[in-house]
Amino acid sequence: MNTECSWTTYESPLGKLTLTAGSHGLEGLFFPERAPALDELNRDQPAFTQATTQLDEYFAGARRQFDLGLDLSAGTPFQRAVWSQVDAIPYGETISYTELAARLGRADLVRAVGAAVGRNPLPVIVACHRVIGADGSLTGYLGGLQRKQALLDSERATRDSTGTVPQFGARQLALL
Numbered sequence: 001m002n003t004e005c006s007w008t009t010y011e012s013p014l015g016k017l018t019l020t021a022g023s024h025g026l027e028g029l030f031f032p033e034r035a036p037a038l039d040e041l042n043r044d045q046p047a048f049t050q051a052t053t054q055l056d057e058y059f060a061g062a063r064r065q066f067d068l069g070l071d072l073s074a075g076t077p078f079q080r081a082v083w084s085q086v087d088a089i090p091y092g093e094t095i096s097y098t099e100l101a102a103r104l105g106r107a108d109l110v111r112a113v114g115a116a117v118g119r120n121p122l123p124v125i126v127a128c129h130r131v132i133g134a135d136g137s138l139t140g141y142l143g144g145l146q147r148k149q150a151l152l153d154s155e156r157a158t159r160d161s162t163g164t165v166p167q168f169g170a171r172q173l174a175l176l
Helices: 045-059 077-087 097-103 107-118 145-160 169-175
Strands: 006-012 015-022 025-030
Touching (some): 006 045, 015 045, 077 097, 097 107
């Protein structure tokens, strides 16, 4: 992460998220207690208006895909390839790590794919919560499995709804 990054916090149904950005775009989203030490002089809420607006829309069930400038340059070429495939997983759907590795043409690298997914610097935005175990089980998530389940439940409910947007907060917040 860029040490001179600007940052802000965002109150979400998942808790207080910390967003960081450098000159080339959004570069980090951190769950509570996972944010690095940041210089208060670099806090810049106005610089994150588009990101926080899109997060509001996502959590309200009105946004299915983010359209933000992202800076994923801190990742290796392999990690960026994995994150690109993760970003292509449709809203409300899941795939396994095995399938993700196959999509990359590297079925032999399931563990490496899993490690790259786990290093995703922008969870929620690059929706790594949509990657699950081959048996359908939830597996590791930086924000905790309860947050992963909450995100998946909200997306499925929104995707399957017939015009009404489900309330994200009550059940999910109780899990945190």
